[in-house]
Amino acid sequence: MTTKRDQELLSAAALTAFKLNGQFLELAEHLARPSGLTVAWWQVLGAVINQPLSVSGVAREMGITRQAVQRTADVLVGRGLAEYHDNPAHRRAKLVALTPEGRVAMSAIGPDHANHARELSAVLGADQLADAVAALTKLSEALDALDLSD
Template identity: 90%
Template sequence: MTKREQELLSAAALTAFKLNGQFLELAEHLARPAGLTATWWQVLGAVLHQPLSVSAIAREMGITRQAVQRTADVLVDRGLAEYHDNPAHRRAKLVALTPEGRAANSAIGPHHAQHARQLSGVLGEDQLADAVAALTKLSEALDALELSD
């Protein structure tokens, strides 16, 4: 690895860490009026279209299975999600939205649309799409790395 490659890896990581913080702050801002936290919204969003196991949610969101399990339990306790039997695995239940969870998730929509318009206005839609494509490509490249001790 050249010095430049090391600098680029560090710069990419530091920028991603900053972006993560910025997106979490935005997510908290968007979720709060709907009575959610960013974490709750993240898990509800993962099962918006279909029920998933806790492990599948964790893989999709890039967070630990334990963190998803704790969050799913809270969402179930609050009536925003429910557990369903999983035909593929007896012990691994599926997390699914309840009507209350779907309503809470939907309540975020107008605010989300407003912030999407603002961000697109700052960057321009094409540049925002290019940024998303670059971030996706970077994520895929990181997935392809062989991490060894």
């Protein structure tokens, strides 16, 4: 049985997540701008920095639509920051991979990213920051488990 407190907590969690999303987008814009990237470009490049992924794989990893990733990937390829590779697992679904130029753009974010990470850790404390990340991860997993079928 759902209690009023359960509903209040769900609402508070959602509102806090919405605020955090806005705060992280503002920080991401601040970090990405000097390297010539947009937040959307950084998001897609970041998803494939360690290994190429399909557009659908990037969408799942980042929690955004496949169509949005496809549009962004096409722009990144057009600008020479990413390229498409053949996908041995699927003939039609190409893999998105970083180019050397994409790696340079991503590495340009590193120093400011490290400074802000250090500042955040100093404000919260490293253990509390790790606990917050763990709680957010657990919350995300719980939301994934919800039955959202009509």
